[in-house]
Amino acid sequence: MTVPRDIAYLIFHHFQGDLTDLEQNELQTWLNSDPQHRVFFEQLAENSGWEHDLAIWHRLNNTSKKSQDDQMLLTKVMEKVQAMEEPVQTRKVSALWWYAAAAILLCCFSIYFIVQQRQSDKKGQTLAYKNTEDIKPGKSGARLTLADGTVIALKSDDQGIQMGEEIQYVNGDRLATTDLTNTKIADNTLLTLEVPVKNFYKIILSDGTQVWVNSGSKLHYPLRFEKNNRVVELEGEAYFEVAKLTSNNAVRGAKPTRIPFLVKTKGQLLEVLGTKFNVTAYPNIKTTKTTLLEGKVAVSAAGYPSKSVLLTPGKQSSFDGNAFQIKEVDVDQAIAWKDGLFYFDGEDAKEAFEQLGKWYDIDIQYIGKEPRVAFFGTIERNKSLKSVVEILQKSGVKLRLERKADRTCLMIEGE
Amino acid sequence: MLEFCIQQNRSSLLFFAYKFIRDETVCEEIVADSFFKLWQHRARMTDLGHIQYFLFKTTKNACLNHLEKEKSSPFVYHGLEGIDQQDDRNIQFDMIYAEFIQLLYAELDKLPTQQAQIFRLSYLEGYSTEEICTLINTTANNVFYAKSKVLSHLRQRFGRNDMLLALFLAPYLFQHL
Numbered sequence: 006m007t008v009p010r011d012i013a014y015l016i017f018h019h020f021q022g023d024l025t026d027l028e029q030n031e032l033q034t035w036l037n038s039d040p041q042h043r044v045f046f047e048q049l050a051e052n053s054g055w056e057h058d059l060a061i062w063h064r065l066n067n068t069s070k071k072s073q074d075d076q077m078l079l080t081k082v083m084e085k086v087q088a089m090e091e092p093v094q095t096r097k098v099s100a101l102w103w104y105a106a107a108a109i110l111l112c113c114f115s116i117y118f119i120v121q122q123r124q125s126d127k128k129g130q131t132l133a134y135k136n137t138e139d140i141k142p143g144k145s146g147a148r149l150t151l152a153d154g155t156v157i158a159l160k161s162d163d164q165g166i167q168m169g170e171e172i173q174y175v176n177g178d179r180l181a182t183t184d185l186t187n188t189k190i191a192d193n194t195l196l197t198l199e200v201p202v203k204n205f206y207k208i209i210l211s212d213g214t215q216v217w218v219n220s221g222s223k224l225h226y227p228l229r230f231e232k233n234n235r236v237v238e239l240e241g242e243a244y245f246e247v248a249k250l251t252s253n254n255a256v257r258g259a260k261p262t263r264i265p266f267l268v269k270t271k272g273q274l275l276e277v278l279g280t281k282f283n284v285t286a287y288p289n290i291k292t293t294k295t296t297l298l299e300g301k302v303a304v305s306a307a308g309y310p311s312k313s314v315l316l317t318p319g320k321q322s323s324f325d326g327n328a329f330q331i332k333e334v335d336v337d338q339a340i341a342w343k344d345g346l347f348y349f350d351g352e353d354a355k356e357a358f359e360q361l362g363k364w365y366d367i368d369i370q371y372i373g374k375e376p377r378v379a380f381f382g383t384i385e386r387n388k389s390l391k392s393v394v395e396i397l398q399k400s401g402v403k404l405r406l407e408r409k410a411d412r413t414c415l416m417i418e419g420e
Numbered sequence: 421m422l423e424f425c426i427q428q429n430r431s432s433l434l435f436f437a438y439k440f441i442r443d444e445t446v447c448e449e450i451v452a453d454s455f456f457k458l459w460q461h462r463a464r465m466t467d468l469g470h471i472q473y474f475l476f477k478t479t480k481n482a483c484l485n486h487l488e489k490e491k492s493s494p495f496v497y498h499g500l501e502g503i504d505q506q507d508d509r510n511i512q513f514d515m516i517y518a519e520f521i522q523l524l525y526a527e528l529d530k531l532p533t534q535q536a537q538i539f540r541l542s543y544l545e546g547y548s549t550e551e552i553c554t555l556i557n558t559t560a561n562n563v564f565y566a567k568s569k570v571l572s573h574l575r576q577r578f579g580r581n582d583m584l585l586a587l588f589l590a591p592y593l594f595q596h597l
Contacts, residue, residue: 013519
């Protein structure tokens, strides 16, 4: 397929008379491929409007200011892009107000906690669980599936694995599977890191990008990324710290460009250049959530790039398959799981309970309307379920464990 | 990527838009809009040719919409082709033509400085010989000399196609020689 720029080149140099035989053939082929092409060519040859158009070109395009004009246009376009995002973003509140609110919240929380502590000491412990054995917390662990179907069970290791010349543990240990050395893995074949329920795993991809994959999730990625193309696919939840990469084969005259990193989830496409963000896209939950900690990401509906939204740090987008909603969130809550914590944030406790359910592989049920839980604070994930439930009860949250059809269920009462 | 597309296409798009709408400010706005739309649809682009086609098509539609809105505008261009023929082939020809003018314009840069300056002043900016003499502080003889030099340079460049050259420079020749 010949592009307009090439055709223009051929015609121009045909007039100049310095085409090679090969190029002359190319031009003839184009002219013969469509009678209209020849008509156009002849019109061009006869047209005396050139001088006029040259004058127009001269007026519009000052060669000496070209890069400056290009830059101005780029700025203008980016302003339009920003302006489009503006209406969906929440109103900016002065930082001072946030500090004030945080201070007041902290005071309330302390007083509330002390009062609750005294009350529960007086009343004594309510029965937390009936006929349930204690459930141990999850731990690091995952399975790695190669393209040929080989499944490797990865050992529990908080530092995780690393894709490099070969696959190995970050601490230097080789993978236990011995026959891996004989298995030739092509660079671009997709590997799958599968993290079962009650597990999590950390992986460093071939470009240096670090990914923490949460319980019950799958990450599909190539052993080694292609030079200018980084794409992974996620089912479930993961936190990414994307390495900044710059293409070294920059086109003549152009600045070296950043190589984007794409995360595909069901229905959503996310593009970043190098930043930190969390994505939650479990297959059984309708909403895909993206929370940005640093840098910039663009999220769009898969197949509908016009429905795209640019996130700034501290913002979370929720995509229900149709539209994006953006709100300001506490990013610490979104990535608490990565640091081994459950993060309860008062009324927004639902998220924390969902995390809890996944981590101990138990069901969560709410009694009453909304789970309004007046508990602020973090609980470490490495505790047994009973200890976590006790901490919550001591803080005044009404909940109990029940055994239902071979599953443990955490019943939470709304206030 | 957007930056690269702008570097590659801004000049020819602006020229293309200007052929429809003789208002530089409006054209710049339309071109900026086209790049914004490109950004919105970036995931769908397959290659640079596709991007160029998208930009031209979008710009053309925007120009036609603009003309539609301002029917009374005196700056309607009736040029190489009928405006209502909107088929892809015309867009392709428009792209080729814009690229062609760009090459031709670049050719002027290959001329020696003063000759190019005189050529620009007289040919592209419409100054008379007398005005040029005052502007660059030279004699009428020098101006004529430079013009004939430019002619022979372009004649060399356009070598075999003398008839075309004659057509190209005819208005100029009649006016000044």
